[in-house]
Amino acid sequence: xxxxxxxxxxxxxxxxxxxxxxxxxxxxxxxxxxxxxxxxxxxxxxxxxxxxxxxxxxxxxxxxxxxxxxxxxxxxxxxxxxxxxxxxxxxxxxxxxxxxxxxxxxxxxxxxxxxxxxxxxxxxxxxxxxxxxxxxxxxxxxxxxxxxxxxxxxxxxxxxxxxxxxxxxxxxxxxxxxxxxxxxxxxxxxxxxxxxxxxxxxxxxxxxxxxxxxxxxxxxxxxxxxxxxxxxx
Amino acid sequence: xxxxxxxxxxxxxxxxxxxxxxxxxxxxxxxxxxxxxxxxxxxxxxxxxxxxxxxxxxxxxxxxxxxxxxxxxxxxxxxxxxxxxxxxxxxxxxxxxxxxxxxxxxxxxxxxxxxxxxxxxxxxxxxxxxxxxxxxxxxxxxxxxxxxxxxxxxxxxxxxxxxxxxxxxxxxxxxxxxxxxxxxxxxxxxxxxxxxxxxxxxxxxxxxxxxxxxxxxxxxxxxxxxxxxxxxx
DNA sequence: TGTGACATATAAGTCTGACTTTTTGTCGCT
DNA sequence: AGCGACAAAAAGTCAGACTTATATGTCACA
Numbered sequence: 001x002x003x004x005x006x007x008x009x010x011x012x013x014x015x016x017x018x019x020x021x022x023x024x025x026x027x028x029x030x031x032x033x034x035x036x037x038x039x040x041x042x043x044x045x046x047x048x049x050x051x052x053x054x055x056x057x058x059x060x061x062x063x064x065x066x067x068x069x070x071x072x073x074x075x076x077x078x079x080x081x082x083x084x085x086x087x088x089x090x091x092x093x094x095x096x097x098x099x100x101x102x103x104x105x106x107x108x109x110x111x112x113x114x115x116x117x118x119x120x121x122x123x124x125x126x127x128x129x130x131x132x133x134x135x136x137x138x139x140x141x142x143x144x145x146x147x148x149x150x151x152x153x154x155x156x157x158x159x160x161x162x163x164x165x166x167x168x169x170x171x172x173x174x175x176x177x178x179x180x181x182x183x184x185x186x187x188x189x190x191x192x193x194x195x196x197x198x199x200x201x202x203x204x205x206x207x208x209x210x211x212x213x214x215x216x217x218x219x220x221x222x223x224x225x226x227x228x229x230x231x232x233x
Numbered sequence: 234x235x236x237x238x239x240x241x242x243x244x245x246x247x248x249x250x251x252x253x254x255x256x257x258x259x260x261x262x263x264x265x266x267x268x269x270x271x272x273x274x275x276x277x278x279x280x281x282x283x284x285x286x287x288x289x290x291x292x293x294x295x296x297x298x299x300x301x302x303x304x305x306x307x308x309x310x311x312x313x314x315x316x317x318x319x320x321x322x323x324x325x326x327x328x329x330x331x332x333x334x335x336x337x338x339x340x341x342x343x344x345x346x347x348x349x350x351x352x353x354x355x356x357x358x359x360x361x362x363x364x365x366x367x368x369x370x371x372x373x374x375x376x377x378x379x380x381x382x383x384x385x386x387x388x389x390x391x392x393x394x395x396x397x398x399x400x401x402x403x404x405x406x407x408x409x410x411x412x413x414x415x416x417x418x419x420x421x422x423x424x425x426x427x428x429x430x431x432x433x434x435x436x437x438x439x440x441x442x443x444x445x446x447x448x449x450x451x452x453x454x455x456x457x458x459x460x461x462x463x464x465x466x
Numbered sequence: 467t468g469t470g471a472c473a474t475a476t477a478a479g480t481c482t483g484a485c486t487t488t489t490t491g492t493c494g495c496t
Numbered sequence: 497a498g499c500g501a502c503a504a505a506a507a508g509t510c511a512g513a514c515t516t517a518t519a520t521g522t523c524a525c526a
Contacts, residue, residue: 007479009285033507043481045278048508049285052242056286056315064507065489078401079312082289102343103398110339165336168311240508266478276510281479297478298518 012040012050013082020059020070021083022090027072031060036068057083081171088175093183098228100176105221107166108157108173113214115160116205123160124206130156131202138195146190147181153198157217160205180227194223245273245283246315253292253303254316255323260305264293269301290316314404321408326416331461333409338454340399341390341406346447348393349438356393357439363389364435371428379423380414386431390450393438413460427456 005011016036019025037047051068054060057077062068077083078099087096119127133149154177155170197220204213225231238244249269252258270280284301287293290310295301310316311332320329352360366382387410388403430453437446458464 009479032505045281045480045482048278049282051507052282052285053289056289056313062507063489064487065491065505067506074397074400076401077313078398080289080310099396099398102347102396103340106343106399107336107339110335114335163332163335164307164311165332166339167307168309242508278511279509284478295478296518297516298476298520300477 008042008046009049009053012036012042012047013053015040016050016054017059017082018086018090020054021076021086022092023073025070027070029070030067031070032067033062059083084172084175088179093179097176097179098230100172101224101228102230103169104173104176105218105225107169108154108221109214109218111158111161111163111166112201112205112217113210114162114166115157116208116210116213118162119160119205123156124202126156127153127160127202127205131199134190134195134198138190138192141188143181143188143190147177150190150198151177153202157201157205180224191223194220197223241275241279242282242286245269245275245280246286248273249283249287250292250315251319251323253287254309254319255325256306258303260303262303263300264303265300266295292316317405317408321412326412330409330412331463333405334457334461335463337402337406337409338451338458340402341387341454342447342451344391344394344396344399345434345438345450346443347395347399348390349441349443349446351395352393352438356389357435359389360386360393360435360438364432367423367428367431371423371425374421376414376421376423380410383423383431384410386435390434390438413457424456427453430456 005014025031033044033047033051036051037044040047051060051062054068055062057080058071058075059077060068060070084096084100087093115123130149130153134146134153137143137146137149151174154173158170158173159167161167197216200216201213201220204210204216222231238247258264266277266280266284269284270277273280284293284295287301288295290313291304291308292310293301293303311320317329317333320326348356363382363386367379367386370376370379370382384407387406391403391406392400394400430449433449434446434453437443437449455464
């Protein structure tokens with residue numbers, strides 16, 4: 001997604017970020033800039049830049065005469081895409097995946113309802129195209145191709161909602177869907193009911209039927225929650 | 234909220250951040266580190282740290298031989314609390330307030346439903362206390378006191394949901410509520426219906442009645458949307 | 467006239483060392 | 497025990513020199 005390790009400070013972040021978000025340094029742990037600079041074999045300037053970025057994510061706090069202290073998890077900027085990626089890549093993955101799926105279940109139905117009101121003709125076309133692509137790859141071990149269309153589908157819905165906050169969740173949803181397909185419990189072929197629901201959403205959006213688009217998307221969300229045993233089946 | 238201007242690089246951010254998020258530099262604009270360092274009368278090291286932070290927010294992109302280019306709005310990390318504050322403080326305020334209110338309307342009902350299932354006894358007590366505080370200050374020009382309890386109420390609900398992503402929206406909701414009271418259209422006294430709804434939510438959460446908590450919160454959300462003319466009355 | 471290789475200028479990136487500032491812990495005095 | 501002065505520690509700041517990547521212009525050749 002984002003270019004990894006761009007520059008020396010990026011390389012440092014690629015190591016320190018995952019370590020912190022994985023809880024390797026408990027809250028209150030103290031790091032010292034000079035020591036870190038030595039450990040990563042970079043200059044203090046580079047290390048300081050890395051610390052500034054971690055600080056802007058509220059992962060750490062830098063105080064004079066004390067050092068760089070790790071903040072409690074409750075203060076982290078958990079919506080930062082970088083933080084989300086780090087957590088998804090580490091031991092926190094299952095927990096993060098659940099949090100995000102609950103978030104999706106709240107957002108996407110509303111987004112679909114708004115999309116039904118605001119989607120352009122072009123977006124409607126994209127949507128049906130995505131739905132068709134899902135149908136076409138819903139049988140016969142074509143999970144990867146299915147995934148591409150699934151991701152595109154949800155991204156279009158979020159974008160078409162016309163709300164910038166929703167739109168920016170496209171990347172997050174993509175990570176969740178990809179994660180589910182590649183690492184979590186995903187049956188050999190996707191649930192046919194889910195595929196049908198996606199087609200229905202595309203139709204509802206095209207027809208401008210907001211309540212129906214919202215309701216169908218809510219059912220998709222229920223399915224996603226059930227997959228992770230968040231909701232009783 | 235967050236300590237402003239902590240250190241020189243913080244002061245630079247306090248000026249550059251609002252300027253960029255206000256659209257003063259159109260997407261693609263090129264800034265040069267050295268020039269900025271001169272303008273703000275800081276060393277290049279400090280300026281570089283500031284740029285790194287802006288880069289981590291996806292507000293700018295730094296490339297060799299080119300400079301620091303401003304990214305299009307669609308790529309910004311719009312969930313970054315700092316970015317939200319900057320936008321709320323600038324000309325983008327009304328638009329940002331609308332986006333956030335729509336976000337709230339999607340999240341909070343679900344959060345309330347979850348809170349009804351997961352809230353501790355202590356959280357239930359806090360909630361009723363907040364609701365009572367709202368009732369007590371709902372008449373007679375006590376908007377500021379009312380606001381305090383209103384903010385606390387929504388923060389408790391979001392926290393009690395047990396979802397970390399929801400919980401972290403507490404600050405955002407606080408900003409929206411404060412913004413509505415202080416700058417936007419807010420009648421002399423809060424809508425009595427809204428107050429009643431809050432009391433109802435507190436009761437529903439205490440009773441563990443998730444559907445009711447969700448539905449009542451949804452009605453609160455509808456009210457908030459109507460206030461901003463997002464929803465037809 | 468167009469195209470490819472090459473040279474050059476430019477701005478970010480990096481490193482180092484010296485200095486400043488703030489904060490905290492400690493020690494001695496009352 | 498309380499209080500104030502002092503010293504140490506770590507981040508913060510700055511200046512300057514050097515490195516590296518790369519966009520762009522130039523020139524020879526087809």
